[in-house]
Amino acid sequence: MHSSRSLHRKSKTKPNGKKPPVEEKKPYLEPDYTKVRVVDFDLKELVVLPPEIDLNEWLASNTTTFFNLINLQYSTVSEFCTGDTCPVMSACNTTYYWYDEKGKKTKCTAPQYVDFVMSSVQKLVTDEDNFPTKYGKEFPNAFDSLVKKICRYLFHVLAHIYWAHFKETVAMDLHGHLNTLYTHFIVFIREFNLMDPKEIAIMDDLTEVLCTPLPPAPQNHVTER
Numbered sequence: 001m002h003s004s005r006s007l008h009r010k011s012k013t014k015p016n017g018k019k020p021p022v023e024e025k026k027p028y029l030e031p032d033y034t035k036v037r038v039v040d041f042d043l044k045e046l047v048v049l050p051p052e053i054d055l056n057e058w059l060a061s062n063t064t065t066f067f068n069l070i071n072l073q074y075s076t077v078s079e080f081c082t083g084d085t086c087p088v089m090s091a092c093n094t095t096y097y098w099y100d101e102k103g104k105k106t107k108c109t110a111p112q113y114v115d116f117v118m119s120s121v122q123k124l125v126t127d128e129d130n131f132p133t134k135y136g137k138e139f140p141n142a143f144d145s146l147v148k149k150i151c152r153y154l155f156h157v158l159a160h161i162y163w164a165h166f167k168e169t170v171a172m173d174l175h176g177h178l179n180t181l182y183t184h185f186i187v188f189i190r191e192f193n194l195m196d197p198k199e200i201a202i203m204d205d206l207t208e209v210l211c212t213p214l215p216p217a218p219q220n221h222v223t224e225r
């Protein structure tokens with residue numbers, strides 16, 4: 001029996017005139033993998049602005065934390081992410097190009113792209129003028145757009161890990177961490193509208209699954225609380 005195509009949910013065509021996306025297999029959508037998470041509480045509670053905390057302070061500290069965690073998560077697969085395995089920075093049939101300081105589009109491999117991302121974000125979050133930590137120092141006017149820019153870059157890195165390095169992540173048993181980090185990040189992005197929904201749409205299938213609470217564990221045995 002031929003497999004029917006009734007399961008495919010999306011048939012969006014890219015508006016950029018490129019060839020229509022191939023229905024590629026996305027192992028990260030397998031329920032065996034998506035059910036693995038390291039926390040099972042509502043991550044939204046972690047991201048809402050606590051009372052009496054300044055919004056910019058909150059955005060700054062969360063953005064810095066996500067930068068460190070995503071950098072760490074990428075470092076676990078970085079030895080598999082080379083110019084040969086990943087000649088372009090791709091995720092779900094989308095290719096990301098790096099734009100240099102003059103706004104010039106640069107062709108680069110995925111590891112180069114991630115390197116550009118990590119070094120430029122590192123520079124920003126440790127710059128007192130952009131991410132002030134000293135008492136009484138004001139956040140810059142464009143702080144909001146800086147945070148948005150950083151989130152966009154970090155999203156590209158996460159999407160690339162799922163797209164190109166999920167197998168290695170599973171082999172190291174780190175997919176629960178990746179799923180939790182991704183969900184926490186997306187919930188944060190949505191809470192403060194830090195990315196255009198169109199830009200994160202390439203991962204919507206995963207987001208939908210991961211943002212849905214897991215069904216209660218089967219009641220085979222009684223667990224003492």
Ligand SMILES: [Zn+2]
Pocket residue numbers: 080081082085086110111160164165
């Ligand atoms: Zn790669």
